Amino acid sequence: MFVGRETELAALAAAWARTPAAMLVVGEAGIGKSRLVAEFTTTVGALVAEGGADPGSTAYAPFVPVLRRLVREYGPELVPGGGRWGLARLLPELGEADEQPELGRARLFEEVLLLVERAAERRPLVLVLEDLHWADQASRDLLAFLLRNLMRPGILVVVTSREPLRLHGAQTLRVPPLRPEEVARMLGRSDVALIVARSEGNPLFVEALADAGTTTPASLRELLLAGAERLGRASLDVLRAAAVAGRRTPHEVLRAVAGLDDLALDEALRPIVRVRLLLVDGDGYVFRHTLIRDAVYDDLLPGERRRLHARCAEAWPDLAADHWHAAGDRPRAYAAARRARRWERVLELWEQVPAGERAGVLELAARDALHAGDAVRAEELASRALDETGDPLRAAHLLELRAGVRDLLGEESLNDLREAVRIAPREARLMGALAGTLHWNGQDDEARALAHQARALGDTRSLVTLAxxxxxxxxLDAASALFTEARAAASDDDTRLVAYASEADVLEAAGEHARAEEVARRGMAQARRVGMARSRGAHIAANLAEPLCSLGRWKEAREVVQTALALDPPPIHRAWLLLVLGTVAVCEGSLKEAAGIVGQARPLMRGRSRGYDSCLEPDLLEGRIALAEGDLERAALLADHALTAHDLTLSRRYAWPLLVVAAQAGRIRRAPDGISTIGRVQKAHRSTFEAECGGSWEPAVAAWRAVGQPYALGWALVRAAEQDPDRADGPLREAASIAARLGAEPLRREVEAAAAVIRVSLRPGHGLSSREREVLGLVAEGLSNRQIAERLFISARTSGVHVSNIIAKLGVASRVEAAAVARRTGLL
Structure with missing residues (x-):
């Protein structure tokens, strides 16, 4: 079954479109070169003439089938003399060759060229020459001659080879392995992971392995090991040592395992490399294909394998754990895995771990998993460590570790931290961690008291909470000073990065967007320097994207988010990034994209990690989507959920925005008691809520202008214009300018709708003079040029000039369109 190869087929089609042309199709045995070419030739209305080379074939053998096909199709009369001077030496059916030694090869080449070009005059022609890596020199010379001299359109030469060839004017097309999804389509099944890994996407190998399980079919082994039977004893020994070492082996390791000096090793390697069982790869050697290595390895006796694995373990410390394990030496395998922090191998050898060390091993494994970004695995290992330990202090620190992991997973972490502090009440770091989580959950009084205690005991992270x-x-100035102190005093990179993230967050919440951007950029640079771009750096990336979104720099915000998401950050950081992206999408009018983002973000925020501010964000975004879609019923349901299922008094950033959504959906006319209003942004949201509930829009306009959020300002200006139509011109024109600058499609539509209702021109006067406005009004009444002239006591010619100028300035094609534009934009 032919699957995939769309890019390669397109490249061949492009070559066919620009004939005369040549394409060299390169790939390993079985990769599908011939199948690709065959699929392509079925799509072209051309005569296809095919030939190919074989090992040990005679001179010009690849061309004989091609020439015979052309002669049988069109007859020998296409070539002067019927081909008797040259072609008859290759095609006996042409008769006895007329020997002219002085012409010889040159005449043959000319006759082949003439035959090909004259055949192409009758019908477009595709010449396919397969397996040219086996071709003799004479055939390669003839091909080079043709490629240099073919001038006629309608001729495409397609050459296949396992290795690159130097062909004049030929474009090289490398055939890649099939992707996993293409292998699945090819086999008509989904359980293809093992086949993909072993075949490396080679279609021939895929078919051979489809029903073979973990074994390699004998027919495939013969293909893979072609050339191995000609190797000497020393070369075979080196090949076997390389197979035990792995797919790729450094030169120094192979020398040690083979037990040879450099000269002897080189002599043994040359024949192996010559038959392409091994390839030179930098300072080492790599098997041309995984299955070659498997075939060699499978031929080893059990004793040979164990001995060679033991040698590899001694020569290659980085992989010693794997090789000792394969050699059957479990104690040495455990010791090597522990030294290398190969925790999955350690867990396989669990019986080797002393009972008193098991909790410590699991804790180290959990911390390494967390650092690698695998939060789910880290939580599992931390929980296992808690079950293993009998040490209260270690249990407290394990609870702190698990709390941090659960925080990244979007799960509740407060209970773990409370228990940790109960177990170890004088541990400053635990107290500081609990204080920070209490603050995120809106329990500020307890957080403040605990943070001061932790600070007095020397904890640095508590400074971040206090700030x-x-x-x-x-x-804000005092807070920034304390954040700076926290970074300077921190003994670990994570605390420094937390300080950057928290400072950027509070600055953004306060409406200090430019300062928030500057702090976040410094934090991201620090995260990259210390190798934490994927974890804490993704957190700070969300803190950078937020002020960019607020400032209307949506393209930059998208780039920041996409770059961070590409690193596959932990779930909660991914969720925060997605929510900023969703906000941008709503502002731009990409509502389908925004809805998809909410669907991705919600499962990542499984609990109330990071308090009410985070758990309310998906509700807010979904409510804004519903309003933008005009679905007031769904917006009302979301508002009801937010008002009844959550305590909005605990949210510092999203209570007022959610109340605005509720007011717009008609679910509330008065704010609940106890909602805090801290900072300029929250005051602007509150002013917007009060205006939605019947108050004046002027305070909201002033508030958003002071905050510097153009998108929110644009909406407030539209509402202010609707509230005071007599003074709507300026606000609507400013809002139109904002919408155009930001690329805010929903705001643009809202501005134009308001302008049409209020009858305001968004382009002041369109450059019309007072007389032209007067004429436009009469045009809108349906008067002709003569009637307009009579009404205004001017000549009909002057009237016509005015009408022509009006049509040009409004950019319309007729009087009727001019009248329609005038009414829609408020010119009349």
Missing amino acids: ALIALEGD
């Missing part, structure tokens, strides 16, 4: 609490009180 965030000071920012809530409105003293």
Whole structure:
């Protein structure tokens, strides 16, 4: 079954479109070169003439089938003399060759060229020459001659080879392995992971392995090991050592395992490389295909394998655990895996781990999994470590570790931290971690008291919590000073990065978008320097994308988010990034994209990690989507959920925005008691809510202008214009300018709708003079040029000039369109 290869087929089609042309199709045995060419030739209305080379074939053998096909199709009369001077030497059916030694090869080449070009005059022609890596020199010379001299359109030469060839004017097309999904389509099944891994996407190998399980079919082994039977004893020994070492082996390791000096090793390797069982790869050697290595390895006796694996373990410390394990030496395998922090191998050898060390091993494994970004595995290992330990202090620190992991997974972490502090009440770091989580959950009084205690005991991260609490009180300068102190005093990179993330967050919440951007950029640079771009750096990326979104720099925000998402960050960081992306999509009018983003983000925020601010974000985004779609019923349901299922008094950032959604959906006319209003942004949201409930829009306009959020300002200007139509011109024109600058499609539509209702021109006067406006009004009444002239006491010619100028300035094609534009934009 032919699957995939769309790119390669397109490349061949492009070559066919620009004939005369040549294409060299390169790929390993079985990769599908011939199948690709055959599929292509079925799509072209051309005569296809095929030939190919074989090992040990005679001179010009690849061309004989091609020439015979052309002669049988069109007859020998296409070539002067019937081909008797040259072609008859290759095609006996042409008769006895007329020997002219002085012409010889040159005449043959000319006759082949003439035959090909004259055949192409009758019908477009595709010449296919297969397996040219086996071709003799004479055949290669003839091909080079043709490629240099073919001038006639309608001729495409397609050459296949296992290795690159130097062909004049030929474009090289490398055939890649099939992708896993293509292998699945080829076999008509989904369980193809093992086949993909063993075949490396080679279609021939895929078919051979489809029903073979973990074995390699004998017929395939013969193909893979072609050339091995000619190797000497020393070369075979080196090949077997390489197979035990792995797919790729450094030169130094192979020398040690083979037990040869450099000269002897080189002599043994040359025949192996010559038959392409091994390829030179930098400072080492790699098997041309995984299945070759498997075939060699399968031929080893059990004793040979164990001995060679033991040698590899001694020569290659990085992989010693694997080789000792394969050699059957479990104690040495465990010791090597422990040294290399190969925790999955350690867990396989669990019986080797002393009972008193098991909790510590699991804790180290959990921390390494967390650092690698596998939060799910880290939580599992931390929980296992808790079950193993009998040490209260270690249990407390394991609870802190698990709390941090659960935080990344979007799960509740407060209970673990409370239990950790109960077990170890004087541990400053645990107290600081609990204080930070209490703050995120809106329990500020307890958070403040605990943070001061932790600070007194020397905990640095508590400074971050205290700085965030000071920012809530409105003293941003004091908060920034404390964030700076926290970074300077921190003994670990994570605390420094948390300080950057928290400072950027509180600055953004306060409406200090430019300062938030600057802090976040410094934090991201630091995360990259210390190798934490995927974990804490993704957190800070969300803190950078937010102010960019607020400032209307949506393209930049998208780039920041996409770059961070490409690193596959932990779930909660991915969720925050997605929510910023969803907000941008709503502002731009990409509502289908925004809805998909909510669907991705919700499962990542499984609990109330990071408090109410985070768990309310999906509700807010979904409510805004519903309003943008005009689905007031769904918006009302979401608002009801937010008002009844959540305590909005605990949210510092999303309570007022959610109340705005509820007001727009008609579900609320008065704010619940106890909703805090901290900072300029929240004051602007509150002013918007009060205006939605019947108050004046002027305070909201002033608030958003002071905050510097253009998109929110644009909407407030539209509502202010609707509220005061007599003074709508300026606000609507400003809102139109904002919408155009941002690329905000929903705002643009809203502005134009309001302008049509209020009858406001969004382009002041369209450059019309007072007389032209007067004439336009009469045009709108349906008067002719003569009637307009009579009404205004001017000549009909002057009237016509005015009408022509009006049509040109409005950019319309007729009087009727001019009248329609005038009414729609408020010119009349």
